[in-house]
Amino acid sequence: MEKRIYNFSAGPAVLPLEVLETAQRDLVALPGTGMSVLEMSHRSKGFEQIIEETEANLRQLLQIPANYQVLFLQGGATLQFSMLPLNFLRGTNRPSDYIVTGTWGIKAAKEAQREGEVCLVWDGKSTNYRRVPHQNELKLNSEATYVHFTSNETIEGVEFSETPNTGNVPLVCDMSSDFLARPLPMERYGLIYAGAQKNAGPAGVTVVIIRDDLLARVPDNLHTMLDYRIQAKNKSLYNTPPTFSIYIVMLVTRWLKQTIGGLSNIAALNQQKAQLLYEAIDQSDGFYRGHAQPDSRSMMNVTWRLPTPELEQQFVKEAQGRDLYELKGHRSVGGIRASIYNAMPLAGILALRDFMLEFQASHAEMK
Ligand SMILES: *Cc1c(COP(=O)(O)O)cnc(C)c1O
Numbered sequence: 001m002e003k004r005i006y007n008f009s010a011g012p013a014v015l016p017l018e019v020l021e022t023a024q025r026d027l028v029a030l031p032g033t034g035m036s037v038l039e040m041s042h043r044s045k046g047f048e049q050i051i052e053e054t055e056a057n058l059r060q061l062l063q064i065p066a067n068y069q070v071l072f073l074q075g076g077a078t079l080q081f082s083m084l085p086l087n088f089l090r091g092t093n094r095p096s097d098y099i100v101t102g103t104w105g106i107k108a109a110k111e112a113q114r115e116g117e118v119c120l121v122w123d124g125k126s127t128n129y130r131r132v133p134h135q136n137e138l139k140l141n142s143e144a145t146y147v148h149f150t151s152n153e154t155i156e157g158v159e160f161s162e163t164p165n166t167g168n169v170p171l172v173c174d175m176s177s178d179f180l181a182r183p184l185p186m187e188r189y190g191l192i193y194a195g196a197q198k199n200a201g202p203a204g205v206t207v208v209i210i211r212d213d214l215l216a217r218v219p220d221n222l223h224t225m226l227d228y229r230i231q232a233k234n235k236s237l238y239n240t241p242p243t244f245s246i247y248i249v250m251l252v253t254r255w256l257k258q259t260i261g262g263l264s265n266i267a268a269l270n271q272q273k274a275q276l277l278y279e280a281i282d283q284s285d286g287f288y289r290g291h292a293q294p295d296s297r298s299m300m301n302v303t304w305r306l307p308t309p310e311l312e313q314q315f316v317k318e319a320q321g322r323d324l325y326e327l328k329g330h331r332s333v334g335g336i337r338a339s340i341y342n343a344m345p346l347a348g349i350l351a352l353r354d355f356m357l358e359f360q361a362s363h364a365e366m367k
Pocket of ligand 1: 011075076077078079104150152153154174175176177195198
């Protein structure tokens with residue numbers, strides 16, 4: 001096998017080796033079916049088992065109550081930016097509340113503006129998206145049709161450590177980059193969506209978890225594919241779903257259950273991994289400067305700067321010599337970003353931490 005490097009890409013991102021090996025082993029003939037999952041009808045018994053196990057695994061891991069539906073849709077999290085206001089804002093004469101803590105939240109709010117009133121109830125722009133708000137800073141509208149937030153801003157590396165309280169107004173979350181990273185108080189959410197390619201699988205499938213009372217609010221006459229109610233009624237099989245992507249999500253959720261032992265365990269591991277990098281930043285005498293404020297730091301995307309853009313470039317380049325790849329920050333913010341999703345092994349974090357210490361030792365005098 002070709003050697004694998006440590007891949008710190010923000011997405012599509014690292015997957016558990018075990019998952020890749022199972023997919024490889026079973027690619028030509030899925031046990032019990034005599035054909036590849038790539039060749040299998042989405043209406044076949046074989047695929048029915050795959051989509052049912054994927055849903056069951058998600059329900060078990062996240063302890064999703066029976067009054068929520070689990071959907072597997074296409075179009076990425078980006079299509080959810082539109083689908084959400086189409087289903088719940090259009091024609092309501094009520095506002096929607098958006099808590100904006102970074103780039104993805106801005107994009108979500110922009111799409112909603114096409115369908116109705118959007119209140120930016122908190123916007124981190126003035127602090128350059130370095131932190132998330134405290135509950136007491138949120139001036140929410142009790143009349144809002146929903147409140148939207150982004151639990152983890154993948155580009156800036158800021159993450160909510162607690163679920164915002166929105167009273168009776170349904171809470172909607174773009175959880176693309178920290179989905180399945182920790183246990184959730186599911187009953188506090190009305191709708192969660194997550195593109196799989198960050199933390200749950202490959203590109204091509206977006207998981208949507210939606211409470212029944214929200215489904216009941218969907219207006220008639222929406223375009224079929226954009227109607228959550230139709231997708232739920234057809235169990236995500238109105239048209240051909242991304243079968244292979246769903247299969248990989250099945251293997252990832254199986255890995256979380258069987259190898260990791262559930263979301264509390266992965267959360268503890270994620271905490272430990274992030275801590276190692278943040279310690280290296282905090283103990284660097286200012287050579288490394290974290291982007292996020294300490295109380296808003298992401299456990300998934302660690303973002304920081306070096307004294308100069310030239311040193312940042314050199315850092316990224318030299319890191320590759322240690323098999324540490326994809327560390328360049330997003331083009332919109334610059335600096336360094338290490339995406340350390342569930343599947344990034346501790347060994348990769350230790351290798352990065354050691355490299356950070358060495359790089360600092362050999363370049364700190366240039367500060
Ligand atoms: C990557 C990402 C998106 C966009 O996902 P696509 O699948 O490319 O549409 C949206 N929100 C967050 C938080 C993301 O990390």
